Amino acid sequence: MATVLDGIISGVREDLGRRRAALPPAELEDRLGSVAAALDPMPGIRSADGVAVIAEVKRSSPSKGALADIPEPGLLARSYAAGGASVISVLTEERRFSGSLADLDEVRAAVRTPLLRKDFMVDAYQVTEARAHGADLILLIVAALDDVLLRDLHDQARDLGMTALIEVHDAAELDRALALDPVLVGVNARNLKTLEVDPGTVTALLPRVPAGVVGVAESGVSGPADVADYVRAGAGAVLVGEALVKDGAPEAAIRGFIDAANAARATLRAGAAGE
Numbered sequence: 001m002a003t004v005l006d007g008i009i010s011g012v013r014e015d016l017g018r019r020r021a022a023l024p025p026a027e028l029e030d031r032l033g034s035v036a037a038a039l040d041p042m043p044g045i046r047s048a049d050g051v052a053v054i055a056e057v058k059r060s061s062p063s064k065g066a067l068a069d070i071p072e073p074g075l076l077a078r079s080y081a082a083g084g085a086s087v088i089s090v091l092t093e094e095r096r097f098s099g100s101l102a103d104l105d106e107v108r109a110a111v112r113t114p115l116l117r118k119d120f121m122v123d124a125y126q127v128t129e130a131r132a133h134g135a136d137l138i139l140l141i142v143a144a145l146d147d148v149l150l151r152d153l154h155d156q157a158r159d160l161g162m163t164a165l166i167e168v169h170d171a172a173e174l175d176r177a178l179a180l181d182p183v184l185v186g187v188n189a190r191n192l193k194t195l196e197v198d199p200g201t202v203t204a205l206l207p208r209v210p211a212g213v214v215g216v217a218e219s220g221v222s223g224p225a226d227v228a229d230y231v232r233a234g235a236g237a238v239l240v241g242e243a244l245v246k247d248g249a250p251e252a253a254i255r256g257f258i259d260a261a262n263a264a265r266a267t268l269r270a271g272a273a274g275e
């Protein structure tokens, strides 16, 4: 049965074909020569206080339609950075999320924070494109890739100096992700095949992410209490979109997430110490 994910990916392939025709791979690769070296997000993520926040620039979503008017993504990104976001995610998928590589360019020009190109990566061209537009990380969705392509895109990202966030949704996908020896594994509460959100997916799978790998809780955070739940399940980072683009004061919202995470961690530590 064709899933929502299949539909999104067929649109992504068409748009990709158009971009490739306008800018052939060899010319795209030439542009890598003039882009600054990728930033390593891992020291920042690992040293973040209670949790590292990955704050997302997200204009709309297939399940909810338009979320927010974002006339200047660079300004939004600056408030994310000021609030303490460790990474800024920029959705570049055009048809369902109303994103673009132009958004990524604007954000890149506005902040020095590591940037994640959030898209449906199914082709090496997109990985090169991410780097050429200044991304430091890419998302790789296990459900969208076979093992060979998953490994190829993962290796390519590493060879370009980028870090991959490997996204999973169930135990079988987590095993496939861990076979790559990843540094960042995201568990998405939203099932991309049906678009249903179930935070229980995250709290069930995060404890299976081994020590040394940072588990990222993705989707479904509407406030500090959700962040605390994810931290208690073992999240080292949380990825938040909708709640931040809809908040009039995203900088303060991120600080609130970090405070809630710190409090949850302090309680966990006290529990472990038998207090």
Ligand SMILES: O=P(O)(O)OC[C@@H](O)[C@@H](O)c1c[nH]c2ccccc12
Residues within 6 Å of the ligand: 056, 058, 118, 119, 141, 167, 188, 218, 219, 220, 221, 239, 240, 241, 242, 243
């Ligand atoms: O807006 P939310 O519920 O905070 O979710 C953010 C992020 O997790 C979500 O945008 C996302 C996670 N994985 C994806 C893959 C593709 C597109 C979007 C996503």
